[in-house]
Amino acid sequence: MDYLIQQIVNGLTLGGVYALVALGYTMVYGIISLINFAHGEIFAAGGYLGVILLSYMASQGLMDAHPWFGLAFALILAMGYCAMLAMAVEKVAYKPLRQSSRLSVLLSALGMSIFLQNGLMLTQGVYDKAYPTEFTHGGFELLGVRVSFMQIGIIAVTTVLLILLNALVFKTRIGKAMRATAQDKVMSALVGIHSDKVISATFAIGAALAAAAGIMVGLYYGSVRYDMGFVPGIKAFAAAVLGGIGNITGAMIGGFIIGMVEILAAAYIPHGGEYKDVFAFVILILVLYFMPTGIMGENVDDTRV
Amino acid sequence: MTRGSRKSWQYFGLGLAWFYLLLWPLMGITDGELHFKETSLVWLRVAVAAAVCFALYRLGRRGTLDPALRPLAAARDAVAGALGRAPRWMLLVPLAAFALAYPALTNRYAQDVAINVLVYICLGLGLNVVVGLCGLLDLGYIAFYGVGAYTYALLSVHYSLPFWVCLPICALFAAIAGCLIGYPTLRMRGDYLAIVTLGFGEIVRIVLNNWMQLTGGPNGILGIKSPGVYLPTFADGSLSFEYLAIRKLEYLYYIILALAVFTIIAVYRINFSRIGRAFEAIREDETAAELMGVDTFRFKLLAYGLGAVFGGLAGAFFAARMRFVSPESFTFIESAMVLAMVVLGGMGSIPGVILGALALIALPEMFRGFELYRMLAFGGAMAVMMLVRPAGLWPAARLGKRSDDSE
Numbered sequence: 001m002d003y004l005i006q007q008i009v010n011g012l013t014l015g016g017v018y019a020l021v022a023l024g025y026t027m028v029y030g031i032i033s034l035i036n037f038a039h040g041e042i043f044a045a046g047g048y049l050g051v052i053l054l055s056y057m058a059s060q061g062l063m064d065a066h067p068w069f070g071l072a073f074a075l076i077l078a079m080g081y082c083a084m085l086a087m088a089v090e091k092v093a094y095k096p097l098r099q100s101s102r103l104s105v106l107l108s109a110l111g112m113s114i115f116l117q118n119g120l121m122l123t124q125g126v127y128d129k130a131y132p133t134e135f136t137h138g139g140f141e142l143l144g145v146r147v148s149f150m151q152i153g154i155i156a157v158t159t160v161l162l163i164l165l166n167a168l169v170f171k172t173r174i175g176k177a178m179r180a181t182a183q184d185k186v187m188s189a190l191v192g193i194h195s196d197k198v199i200s201a202t203f204a205i206g207a208a209l210a211a212a213a214g215i216m217v218g219l220y221y222g223s224v225r226y227d228m229g230f231v232p233g234i235k236a237f238a239a240a241v242l243g244g245i246g247n248i249t250g251a252m253i254g255g256f257i258i259g260m261v262e263i264l265a266a267a268y269i270p271h272g273g274e275y276k277d278v279f280a281f282v283i284l285i286l287v288l289y290f291m292p293t294g295i296m297g298e299n300v301d302d303t304r305v
Numbered sequence: 306m307t308r309g310s311r312k313s314w315q316y317f318g319l320g321l322a323w324f325y326l327l328l329w330p331l332m333g334i335t336d337g338e339l340h341f342k343e344t345s346l347v348w349l350r351v352a353v354a355a356a357v358c359f360a361l362y363r364l365g366r367r368g369t370l371d372p373a374l375r376p377l378a379a380a381r382d383a384v385a386g387a388l389g390r391a392p393r394w395m396l397l398v399p400l401a402a403f404a405l406a407y408p409a410l411t412n413r414y415a416q417d418v419a420i421n422v423l424v425y426i427c428l429g430l431g432l433n434v435v436v437g438l439c440g441l442l443d444l445g446y447i448a449f450y451g452v453g454a455y456t457y458a459l460l461s462v463h464y465s466l467p468f469w470v471c472l473p474i475c476a477l478f479a480a481i482a483g484c485l486i487g488y489p490t491l492r493m494r495g496d497y498l499a500i501v502t503l504g505f506g507e508i509v510r511i512v513l514n515n516w517m518q519l520t521g522g523p524n525g526i527l528g529i530k531s532p533g534v535y536l537p538t539f540a541d542g543s544l545s546f547e548y549l550a551i552r553k554l555e556y557l558y559y560i561i562l563a564l565a566v567f568t569i570i571a572v573y574r575i576n577f578s579r580i581g582r583a584f585e586a587i588r589e590d591e592t593a594a595e596l597m598g599v600d601t602f603r604f605k606l607l608a609y610g611l612g613a614v615f616g617g618l619a620g621a622f623f624a625a626r627m628r629f630v631s632p633e634s635f636t637f638i639e640s641a642m643v644l645a646m647v648v649l650g651g652m653g654s655i656p657g658v659i660l661g662a663l664a665l666i667a668l669p670e671m672f673r674g675f676e677l678y679r680m681l682a683f684g685g686a687m688a689v690m691m692l693v694r695p696a697g698l699w700p701a702a703r704l705g706k707r708s709d710d711s712e
Contacts, residue, residue, distance in 0.1 A: 115685045
């Protein structure tokens with residue numbers, strides 16, 4: 001029983017990370033129907049920026065007094081940076097292709113993903129980079145379950161970000177503009193919504209969430225690697241599809257389901273640990289086969305699926 | 306300098322500055338010290354390469370390069386015209402003669418590169434059937450290459466079957482794998498198909514990596530036999546057959562050359578057959594094709610199976626040549642590479658795919674000093690190609706007219 005609860009806590013932690021990354025996929029897909037392959041690399045770039053900032057601050061002694069302030073500072077900086085990076089990628093690689101075929105944009109996204117991943121490899125090296133973890137140590141026992149501060153931190157930050165995102169999308173003007181553009185680009189442009197700006201904002205928001213996820217994954221596992229964005233990227237996309245692509249609430253739920261399934265399968269299925277990466281793909285395939293609209297998805301017209 | 310060109314240079318400069326501003330944090334750090342020496346060199350090289358390309362592009366647009374380009378274009382047109390008039394055998398005979406004489410003319414290294422190019426030509430043409438002809442974006446194509454390679458490896462190591470017997474078995478297994486993967490995925494279209502095939506490709510790799518009893522996991526399989534031939538000998542007066550294993554590179558070159566020629570002819574025949582027409586109809590408009598009586602599901606499955614066959618053949622050769630297979634050779638990046646060949650060369654175009662394979666495999670060999678930058682340049686080139694020449698280097702000739710041609 002304790003073991004089960006322990007695994008559920010681990011699953012929630014991982015699921016939160018997937019949910020944050022999945023939101024970027026689902027928002028971009030909802031608005032311009034593009035699988036943004038470069039999103040996984042943005043996530044990795046967030047992780048790298050985290051390790052650079054945190055090691056630098058630690059070496060300058062800035063982390064001694066209030067490590068949580070330092071962490072929050074690094075988180076916010078990385079989120080801002082990745083938002084700009086994603087906007088630049090969108091300007092360079094996707095915007096000029098707005099009118100061309102879907103396949104061209106998809107291949108351009110794939111090219112950008114390879115470019116960014118190799119850029120990370122060339123500038124940061126092929127080996128794992130270790131996070132300074134001394135200030136995230138510790139944890140406590142609750143009902144016989146070991147919960148680390150890092151897990152609490154991840155779940156808390158994820159929750160706050162998800163609430164903020166919900167408020168942004170459903171309460172503010174830009175959120176309303178985003179929903180309108182996602183629904184009908186031509187009509188929303190006719191009523192005066194600047195669709196290029198809205199698309200830029202969508203990329204920026206998704207990337208900021210991915211950057212936060214990148215830093216938290218780095219802190220949780222203690223290291224980052226240049227190709228860390230690829231597999232979590234696909235899993236997060238699976239989560240977005242599971243929740244119903246284009247649907248924000250769906251992506252959150254999908255992320256938690258994928259994280260939970262992965263952890264529980266690794267814990268309870270024999271040899272599950274070795275095959276843990278397979279489960280997300282299997283879920284993705286099953287969902288697309290039996291329920292292409294996902295859990296929360298609305299009717300998807302024929303051309304989309 | 307005209308106003309337009311100044312403006313575009315300004316944009317380029319701004320873009321580069323923006324790029325640097327964005328990318329400086331992604332530079333080196335060791336033991337808490339920031340230092341930028343090595344890593345800024347990387348981005349400096351990227352910037353110089355981008356600036357040179359952009360300058361050439363602008364000069365081409367302005368017409369400064371015309372004195373140099375015009376005679377070239379004229380020569381190209383003259384050659385193309387002459388070639389167009391000449392009967393086809395006049396082109397094919399010298400080409401075939403060169404391909405056959407190639408090992409005699411070159412050294413080991415060049416033969417090695419040529420073998421690589423030919424393997425990728427097989428892969429590219431196989432994927433071309435799926436992506437170029439039928440319009441199904443497949444991001445997990447390398448899985449079939451892996452299936453072919455592992456089939457031969459296992460049959461060779463456990464049952465010591467000869468290469469020539471295994472070749473059709475590998476093709477068959479790859480085709481079965483293609484149908485197995487195709488069956489559940491073909492109800493989807495476009496992007497979803499892409500991501501699901503990507504998932505399947507990864508599943509195959511993960512299974513190869515973890516099924517220790519069968520595949521040896523990450524250690525791979527050692528001791529695969531190279532292809533052999535039975536040579537007749539009259540050594541002791543009577544006719545007998547002596548087994549000779551082909552290890553020399555030039556003989557391997559002939560085997561893969563034969564496979565590549567087989568692939569080219571097969572894909573050509575498919576392209577201009579009834580099946581090829583059905584594939585193209587599906588690519589252009591699936592709903593309309595179905596209305597016209599094309600059994601879309603069956604033909605899509607057939608495209609998957611046919612594409613997989615060529616991947617499986619190339620995989621069997623790969624295993625026989627390396628005499629070692631491991632899951633490392635079948636990663637997503639290989640799939641992306643083969644896809645890039647098809648896209649770069651021109652989807653659906655056989656000479657285009659061959660050109661793409663040459664460009665992506667042979668060209669980097671000439672810049673060995675920049676080996677590390679290969680994938681970086683390749684990702685960038687893929688995005689840039691989509692911007693400036695989405696149809697590819699050698700676009701496929703369209704058959705018939707389309708309604709949107711006149712628009």
